[in-house]
Amino acid sequence: MHSKHSRLDRFIAKSCQIPLKSVKPLLARGAITVNGVPVNDGQWRVCEFDRIECQGTMLQHRSPLYLMMHKPVGVVCATRDKQHTTVLDLIDHPAKDELHIVGRLDLNTSGLVLLTNDGRWSRRLTAPESKVPKRYQVRVKESLDDRYVQAFAEGMYFETEGCMTAPVELTLTSATTAELVLTEGKYHQIKRMFGRFRNRVLALHRSAVGPYELDATLAPGQYRVLGESGELGALSKEKKRINP
Ligand code: URA
Numbered sequence: 001m002h003s004k005h006s007r008l009d010r011f012i013a014k015s016c017q018i019p020l021k022s023v024k025p026l027l028a029r030g031a032i033t034v035n036g037v038p039v040n041d042g043q044w045r046v047c048e049f050d051r052i053e054c055q056g057t058m059l060q061h062r063s064p065l066y067l068m069m070h071k072p073v074g075v076v077c078a079t080r081d082k083q084h085t086t087v088l089d090l091i092d093h094p095a096k097d098e099l100h101i102v103g104r105l106d107l108n109t110s111g112l113v114l115l116t117n118d119g120r121w122s123r124r125l126t127a128p129e130s131k132v133p134k135r136y137q138v139r140v141k142e143s144l145d146d147r148y149v150q151a152f153a154e155g156m157y158f159e160t161e162g163c164m165t166a167p168v169e170l171t172l173t174s175a176t177t178a179e180l181v182l183t184e185g186k187y188h189q190i191k192r193m194f195g196r197f198r199n200r201v202l203a204l205h206r207s208a209v210g211p212y213e214l215d216a217t218l219a220p221g222q223y224r225v226l227g228e229s230g231e232l233g234a235l236s237k238e239k240k241r242i243n244p
Contacts, residue, residue, distance in 0.1 A: 005045040005046065005047050006045070006046060007042065007043055007044070007045065007046075008027075008032065008034065008039060008041070008042055008043070008044040008045070008046050008052075009023045009024070009027065009042030009043070011046055011052065011059075011060075012026065012027075012032060012052075012054060012059070015052075015054075015059045015060070016054060016059070023042060024042065026054065026055070027039065027040050027041070027042055028040060031054060031055045032052070032053070032054055033052070033053045034046060034050050034051070034052055035050055035051050036051070048060075048062060048117075048118075048119070049062055049063065049064050049118070062095075062098070062117070063095075064116070064117065064118045064121070065093070065095050065098065065099065065116060065117050065118070065225065066114070066115075066116045066118065066121065066225065066226035066227070067091065067093075067099065067114065067115040067116070067223050067224065067225055067226065068112065068113075068114055068212060068214070068215065068218070068223060068224055068226055069087055069090065069091075069112075069113045069114075069115065069218070069222070069223035070110070070111065070112070070113075070214060070215075070218040070219060070220050070221065070222050070223070071087055071105055071109070071110055071111060071112075071113040071220070072110055072220035072221050073107075073108050073109070073110045073220075074107065074108070075087055075089075075090065075107075075221075076107050077101050077104035077105050077106075077107075077113060078101075078104075079099075079100070079101075084107065087101060087113055087115065088115075090221055090223065091115070091223060093225075095117060098117035099115045099116060099117055100115065100116065100117070100119075100122065101113060101114075101115055102114040102115060102116055102121075102122040102125050102126060102209075103125065103126050103134070103185060103209060105206060106188065106191075106204070108204070109204040109205065109206065110203075110204070110205045110206075110220060111136075111204075111205040111206035111207055111214055112206045112207060112208060112209055112212065112213075112214035113206075114209060114212060115223075125209065125210060126185070128184060131166070131183040131184070132183070132209060132210040133181045133182070133183050133208075133210060134181065134182045134183075134185070134206060134208065134209050134210075135179065135180070135181050135206065135207050135208040135209075136179070136180050136181075136182065136190060136204060136205065136206050136207070137173075137177065137178075137179050137204075137205045137207060138177065138178050138179075138180065138190060138194070138201055138203070138204050138205075139176055139177045139201070139202045139203040139204075140176050140177075140178075140194055140199045140200060140201055140202060141176070141199060141200040141202055142176070142197070142198075142199045142200075143175045143176060144172050144175065144176060144177075144178055144199075145172075146172075147197075148170055148172070148178070148194075148197065149170045149171075149172065151193075151196065151197075152167075152168040152169075152170040152180065152193060153167050153168065153169070153170070154167070155167055155168075156192075156193055156196055158186060158192065160187075161186060165184070165186065165189065165193065166182075166183050166184050168180055168181065168182055168183075168193070169181045190204060191204075212226075
């Protein structure tokens with residue numbers, strides 16, 4: 001079940017492959033439980049993480065899962081790839097097949113990648129209207145100056161998308177390095193913005209997405225499970241070392 005909420009009777013009919021009208025008697029005699037409690041109302045809304053049983057048989061039992069990974073350069077943000085190791089290949093977890101990636105990074109970009117099976121959480125983080133800030137460190141080939149800071153803050157017209165980029169906060173940290181904060185995620189956005197100055201990005205790293213900071217103790221290829229609410233406060237101790 002991938003939608004936010006669905007009706008209990010429809011969920012039962014679909015899961016048990018029975019007509020909707022056959023669900024009514026089951027509900028009436030208390031044979032359906034949601035999170036251990038009998039529910040008689042077929043219009044009851046259930047979500048993807050409700051535990052649903054029919055006459056004692058588990059139909060759905062899914063726990064929300066949130067992971068933070070330090071993606072290495074050369075690993076692809078995809079669930080399957082013929083050529084490269086994927087971020088999913090680096091995960092050793094019984095529920096890994098349920099996971100999806102929350103905002104991709106390019107093959108040659110390193111840093112913070114979030115993964116989850118909770119569609120609501122990932123939509124909140126990636127919806128354009130959420131404008132969630134994403135922080136990157138970049139190293140470029142040619143020297144940087146204030147013209148870059150101004151051009152990034154003003155926005156650039158992207159012909160393919162037919163729109164201006166949102167203002168980007170660019171802070172120069174040395175002659176050829178900078179930190180920047182994006183509030184959107186257009187295709188190859190950072191490389192294309194430096195490309196306007198014919199300046200090549202040599203290294204790109206993402207250190208934060210909204211409130212989630214890449215944990216400095218995670219080496220490239222390592223990940224860890226976040227607390228159930230998706231907050232960093234309640235991190236589990238689970239931590240793995242993987243050789244990509
Ligand atoms: N911008 C890029 O060009 N690449 C990324 O991976 C992320 C942002």
